Amino acid sequence: MTAPEFRTIIEPFRIHSVEPLRITTQAERETAIRAAGYNLFNLHADDVLIDLLTDSGTGAMSRDQWAAIQHGDESYAGSPSWFRFLEAVQTLFPFPHVIPTHQGRAAEKILFTAIGGAGKVIPNNTHFDTTRANVEFTGAEAVDLVIPEGREPANEHPFKGNMDLGALEALLTERTADVPAVFVTITNNSGGGQPVSLENLHGVRDVCDRFAVPLFLDACRFAENAWFIRSRETGQGDRDVIDIVREIAGLADGMTMSAKKDPLANIGGWLAMRDDALAERCRNLLILTEGFPTYGGLAGRDLEAIAQGLTEAVNHDYLRYRIRSTAYLGEALDAAGVPVVKPIGGHAVYLDARALLPHVPPLSYPGQALAVALFEAGGIRGCEIGTVMFGRRPDGTESPAAMDLVRLAIPRRTYTQSHVDFVIEVVTSVAARAAELPGYRIVDEPPALRHFTARFEPLG
């Protein structure tokens, strides 16, 4: 007999070990953020109450992952942990070449060093910041070709991460020889954590086939994307997520991965591909910068944690809870009148700071203004995804990003519903006095990826 169907979707786990949170006063937080140059990346994490800066590497590992860590074998070459990792990766992504790296950007750095360079262009639905930076660092151009609906925060399209196939075809018609690979990011983090449909992925594959260009996936949130396909795409509702993931992998020639996201690990990543010659070039670069090909930048115990995490990431009860708990936050904020990117993405809720703070122009960084205010009010750390992150162009000029968002990323299996209820209360109260929030100016910034270390000052 099956259990009756109740409405409440619960956490499919119970808590086994706890980490204390430090409650601070608003005055303490104002002092801390001033000392941090109003950059949330510069804070001491123990001054943060609810840390929604990123879902990357911040998830809670399971009992079985901690147990797997005990099996970590630290042999320099050919460790059994490597073979367990390889099997777990290839079960989902059957690429012949799997190259372990310490995290996603190391995979990007190696791949784009091998295929990028001046005069090249890499299309993507939307490049994540490290992906864009690694493409541009080689002198190549990073072009975002997400469908127009993907740039409209209030548009409820179910697959807002889809690639604009017409735009991709136009780019390839004009510059085939300059395109070493087409990328698709699943889910589309910088575009609001929005999924890409299976139909669109098939469409991208067809275009790539016509122009004989390889297709790579930036697959950090592959399981969440597959869950959205299962729950939103016609004809997919009865499929196992593993099956959907394998179909997606079958459409691609390679992938980059940050194991700090859906694979439920605190560190790790990989680069995988079909092409033997490209794999050899990448492995040589790996040895130069990361390590021997059977460990990359990782300890044997990390490889074990990832291998176990991959089996948990595709569990339907986990994915149902994961996607629902993110939607719970987004829907409550939407109902309270806070502008959010819709529909709610998989790993994060994105507040539309440009809509909430119309008095702060993009070059005065409305996303930064909102993120600072959320920290000062309630110790909540979100992340600006907007003009601070994307506004500085490679030629040194500055222009507004497509959107000014604050991302509240939800670490996996980490916070409870009452933590999320607290976040809803704080965001709603800050939104009610949004008209009082000042814009910011940058007083110091590095040449690339400035959002990590720039220092700011409030205006006026």
Ligand SMILES: Cc1ncc(COP(=O)(O)O)c(C=O)c1O
């Ligand atoms: C879509 C996407 N690609 C690549 C990366 C880079 O991965 P890592 O942080 O492991 O270097 C991230 C990290 O947030 C991401 O979200």
